[in-house]
Amino acid sequence: MSDNISSAWTHLQSLPQRTLAELFEGDDARVDTLSARIEWDVEEGQAGILFDWSKTHLDADLIAGFEKLAKACDFAGKRTKLFGGEIVNVTEGRAATHSAMRGVGDDADVEEGQALLARMGMLVEAIHGGALGEVEHLIHIGIGGSALGPALAVDALTRDLALVDVHVVSNIDGVALEAAFEACDPAKTLIAVASKTFTTIETMTNAASALKWLSDNGVPDPTGRVVALTASPERAVEWGVDETRVLPFPESVGGRYSLWSSIGFPVALAVGMEDFTPMLAGAQAVDLHFRDTDGAENLCLRAAFADQYYTRLRGCQTRACFAYDERLGLLPNYLQQLEMESNGKRVKADGSPVDGPTAPITWGGVGTDAQHAVFQLLHQGTHLVPVDFIVSIAPGDALDPAHHAILLTNCFAQGAALMAGGNMAADGKDPARAFPGDRPSATMLCDDLDAATLGALIAFHEHRVFANAVLMEINPFDQFGVELGKKMANEIGSGDGDFDASTKALLERAGLAD
Template identity: 45%
Template structure:
């Protein structure tokens, strides 16, 4: 609230107008989604920016628009060892030191650390009073509810952040207490398993008819695919069945003009989640009426299909394409929290049925290990596989 109220000052005494969240994966996707989704409730005096990719183009283009005197950085890393986050942080530190004459800018009021590893944050130079901890057992993709969600609280205010938590809690209680036949996470999980394991669906689409939920498919990709994209059971055995599907999607109506052709007439079965709010606090009423009409029309067309006129088989719509439709009365902090918790519990139920661990991500590790080896200045390239050697040769030629 100090930041929102203009009481948190930069090193030159100016109030904060811009906040950069530097993180990746769960330290980026959840907060960025929430801030975008709840923009109706945001503070217009503070601009939020999110930096995740190690590609320098992202951070340099962002810094070019900002004033270091009025910029605050939230370094979000569970371990405070994340390669991409620390490299981006180094670039921002250099930017502060060059423009403000600071020494060890990370020790100034321009930096806050969000982490489960306080000793590493302290060793990095973040003042103890500016470190917000969360528990080590909290996985990154489940961390937006924790201090990782600082950018959300800055954007919408702590009272609205608490409302978001309350919505998630309400879904937690529903999951714990509702009979299986009325239990939303269980029903969604079982439908997903039915289509994946019994009907051969290889992917599932998430299509919000709400531009503020543009980032939801990306968020759910990590939540679902990092949790359940595994082939080893809890007992150390290889599965002989499919597990997590590919998650993809886009907002409607844009998706209608991109990939709905495949959904209606393609050969692949793609179950769909349509998501919308009945009321919209931002857009023109006519816009929202047309938006909902399009979603309902697509849902009906996918279900019922249409026979082809004689001699025009290309106009045949087979129908019987499965979809769920999820309605919120409006996109409020509470309803947003419930929506995210709904998908968290759905993923957990599916992981339990598939007998896999939803809470690790060993598939991420090997690529990072290989990258670190290839970045070693003393690397003997003759020890690499032929493909990697060839790729390095191409890079050397271009350089």
């Protein structure tokens, strides 16, 4: 840690911890100061998301301190490298060019991204036009970001209509694949195999079983029903996929950042390129805001200030996200991987040990269900848990407007209650009915939940992760922590390796020991 970074943290630690009530009482402009919108153009004018961080403990002194920290960490320089296509994944010697797939980045990267997406668009249109016969179903096989991103987007955007019925399968547990088989007509089904290297054991095992299912059900050319989504197109061709149905994406696009690439093929097939393209546009609006806005006015960086405050200065080990929208039911799962795989590190980018906590545990659920499950702990438990609320002003249903009004009021009431606290006893003295309050939350209020808004929400969190990583001096783009378990599983499968007594006993009991 440099002297400037150390000095910035020392200063932040010296600042007083004021309550939310004190912060609101002393600042009539607090809501306006800590709320702002990111917007994009639509036919009717502009749409966007309001980001309200006023119910967090950020104040002018903390923000100024964090801005000094960001400067000491060279946030602006690292952001320039990110968008310039320079190496930011230092352990693997790679750039991180996911934003270029959305049209923001180095010119050559953007040009490549546009060409690859145009190729995907032509295949999508050809399939919709009947070039591969009658297609009603797609079984999308991947794992990690290759599955979570498509699953989230398909679930969010196809509640009203799907041009093709998409089933995302990631688990090697055969029960998951059998459920997809049960829902699909093999004669009208395509298989998408999503693997960056085209060697991922879970994905390739599931893919082989999918081909057998097609063959067993009379499909004459099973590999002719496969679309490959990969950064290793030569391996996909070797596996048997015709090159016309191989959709490459750049090696510099990481799995959990890959929805914008050909990994988004199942989304485009389900909703059409006319909805996939606005998802890119919403993300691009956030890219431009993040690239061109400095200091705390940069909303992704401001979110990282709050994250670092609670994790480093208040010792919070978790952060919760609650989407008050059924269509975003998979968002907490998506953010778990994005945040914990990116920033769950114990060494800095230079290889030295970190000198404080890194990523908190990300978790969450869907409102109002979560209110009857986990909010007891949030309101009265001993843990301080920062909460994000995400909700849309426009309803996603055509039922009585009372449904959405109740949803909105519950969302807003939870944030107010977490902050205010109180005692529900008649005399106000029953400790079992007491709520301490002073519990932080942030709200992301969307005008609507459409493809552009979904893209903006995901891109916001991508850049929030990057901003946090810069402030913690870590590399958010590698994920070696997922490799050790895979290596040992391969050793078990091959009969190699020497394991502890407990593992040996479990293998023997399960019938897997030699």
